[in-house]
Amino acid sequence: MTITQTIPAAFLVDPQSLIEDGTMFIGGKWVPAASGETFEVLNPATQEVLGRVPRGGRADVDAAVAAATAAFAGWRETHPSVRGRLLNKWADLCDEHVRELERLENQEIGRPSFAPNPAATNIRYIAGLADKIQGTSLPTADLDQLALTLRDPFGAIAIIVPWNGPGWAAPKRIVGPLIAGNTVVLKPASEAPLTVLYLAKLAEEAGIPAGVINVVTGSGRDVGEPLVLHPDIKRVSFTGSTKTGTRIAELAASHQIPAILELGGKSANVVYADADLDLAIPHLVRGILDNSGQACVAGSRLLVERSIEQDVIERLKTAFAKVTVGPWYEEPTMGPVINEAQGETVLGYIKAGVEEGATLAYGGSRLTGGKYDLGCYIEPTIFTDVRAGMRIEQEEIFGPVLSVIAFDSEDEAVRIANGTRYGLNSAVFTQDVGKAVRFARRSEAGLVSVNTTMGMGAVGIPAGGFKSSGYGRIASSDSPLEWTQTKAVVFGKTA
Template sequence: MLPLMITLFYPPACYTPLFLYKMFIIIHIGNIYLCTQSQDKGACNDMYNNVKHFINGEWVESTGNETIDVINPATEEKMGTISAGTEEDLDKAVQAARKAFPSFSNTTREERVKLLDRIADEYEKRKDDFIKVITQELGSPVTFTEKTQYEMGLRHFRETAKILRDFEFTEQREGSFIQKDAIGVSGLITPWNFPTNQLSTKLASAIAAGSTVILKPASQTPYAAMLVAEVFEAAGVPKGVFNLVNGSGSKIGNAISSHPDIDFVSFTGSGGVGTKIMENAAQDITKVSLELGGKSPIIILDDADVKYAARNAITNIAANTGQVCTAGTRALVPASMHDEFIEAIKELLPEFPVGDPQDKNTFTGPQVSEEQWNTVQDYIQKGIDSGATLVAGGTGKPDGLETGFYSKLTVFTDVNRDDTIAQEEIFGPVLSVITYNDLDEAIEIANDTIYGLAGYVVGENPETLTKAAKGIRAGRITVNDGKADFSAPFGGFGQSGIGREWGDYGIEEFLEPKTILGLPN
């Protein structure tokens, strides 16, 4: 059982008489403090102070004294502090994972299925906590957090357990016996934009394979990962199998990718960091899996419903504030449909309100940080400077949202395919509309990028839908309203990365095949 401490206190006298009769409750579960009632700035903003790491089944103090502030992007206020971990902290985690590996890698498939089921059960128990944490640390609107952020994390644990039940770790061929062994100690480096999705798919696959891990979550959104550590603790994950070290990418991330006792590095993030990880890992010939950026096209066919296509395009940039590696940020529209499409965009934009992530009616929240906000603003200005036509949005914050890292939903048209805003990943709510004359040209424009993570096709005719979907060189193509398949591989072509996650493909990343010849029957 996790410790439970309930602290009751009265709000300061400046509150109205109504509030004087309402006690605030702060629950301390493990190491993360969560406010269960309406937030009081002086109380709740100071509740996320956990400067410990989770190593060898215990919350331990860092060997260093440096800390990192975590900022609520909707309020621009400090919401907590985490440790800026040291290389010594990482070494301790690696040693714990290395020690746990022999026994954990020899557990049975059935034992690991039961472990994944217990993790998923414990994860579900903390649903409200995950929603609160992610909404605050990322600024993800509460409705999107519940339906997408929280749910995706759960689905990976459930789906991986389901797949593991029938997963084959051995294969008998005519002249050989093939055995798939756990790869070893794995270093997982996860991004801030989906705090539970990426870490859950990596962790679920690692556990399914029998690999032990060290996780370094993004320092902008560390608390969801720390909740996952509590979930793992409650589920009875053996000591040393899962370890969490907080800190900066430049120190802890760099140390993970260059550590000689880490056998595999799985990273999700930017292309620049991915390049550095490959350079570091090459020194010890360490295997890497990289899920990087994207500049995904939406090919809108000439028989598409214009309003549906416009809604699809806006959703791609408005969901998660455009902070999605698979976001369709290039809308490729038939020249004959352009004017009608732009009018539909203008008509529909008010249905995607930008605002307070705590408001259930908000569709788009703030950027995760001031740095990311500045990056998005710079790209919007580059679009204006390029001569593209600004249909909606632009630089600056939306009216009435002076506090918080909010960007306007921005749409450009008359964009040239080689413009900066059409080629580089912005990671914000910015759409570039590009026209084409025929489907072959549309496919050519779609593939005119260094990336190849995702693509989208909107239309009616099965033949042209199929041609467009098969023609886009990217790892995941969505046709119309195709639903996510958590058993299917996820990853990209080109500079969108190396390797695949999700389902059985994800498990394979944490395995090494071994061939045995001449084994007696």
């Protein structure tokens, strides 16, 4: 009996029924790699092979960029309202096939379902801007002169998306360039390419012209670097680690193309003594355990006013004790981490936290036995007595590890919150509006949430960070500005 035979059918989708095995999407066609090579995509919860995708290389990058470049003129000249309608049709198909998208991602990255797949919502929000891209008129020295600005698309864009949420990450990053008239070559993470390929299939069914969206699968070395270095790529969007983002920026700078980078985080959630803890605790738990802590916006640092520190810690322990860990089909709170390598990284940080003198107050071990031996499952973990400067307080762990740090004043809370190289996300819990405003103004983060975390419930947040968390913004009403370049036009006297 195979593993899948023990899983309820409602929690499964067959990837081969959605996309052709061993193919990627270039120039409107589903094709193998030029080399003919493939690699396996594994379910992190069961280690079953979900499918095989092409091991792309330079020849495939060249073909995809050529297709995107060839499609650019026609897509650029397509009326903005038509581009908007096509993208909205894509959103409709994402809604129609939301179960397939959700189950495919469940199986591909191992996370349980915790919210409806937001692909359609994110596409519709940005698609509505397609016919609202406007220039400006400028003053002139003479009344029979005219000066104005136009917003021009760049051309073929390289987009590299992460593995930890491909179903929501890819649409948010694709749709901005598309509404502005650019074409895209998308490289999904090798750990999770199937959901992205299925999104491309839905875009094809929506009638988006051949070559406007292209997907090339393969490694960062074989696909990512040649893509960023390709002379016909005009701009880059990368989401992932700060280390890799730095390399992407260097490659882009080597041939003078701009980049948008959404990188790592070490987000601080600040809880003041006047906070409503019944409200705060569920947000704090979800903020670190969603997707097993594998999120750049994960609230991995919890700053607590000293007078309530022990109360908060005990409440967190109680909440963590109710967390269920298991494969997605059991509908647990938390699933496995993506693979063994990531598991070893997380466990290494837990060991470092103990060695540096923090108190391991809850969890900290790998779960074993039965179903847990099929994937890499790590207990939700709490460290207390964490001091500023410890590795677990400074470095992105990308796992279910929470560091609790006490503070005594507003100034100290802000100093600790801002005291890392990162600046992606922060949150504050207080019933004092003045405290919330002061923290929001002083926080060095691209997103500040008040009495919630990760901007829950908001659509169109300009995603991006400060400092080493990257630069540029995606998925907001500013997308036309990010994905177009300004051209000034001046009409002189004709007589």
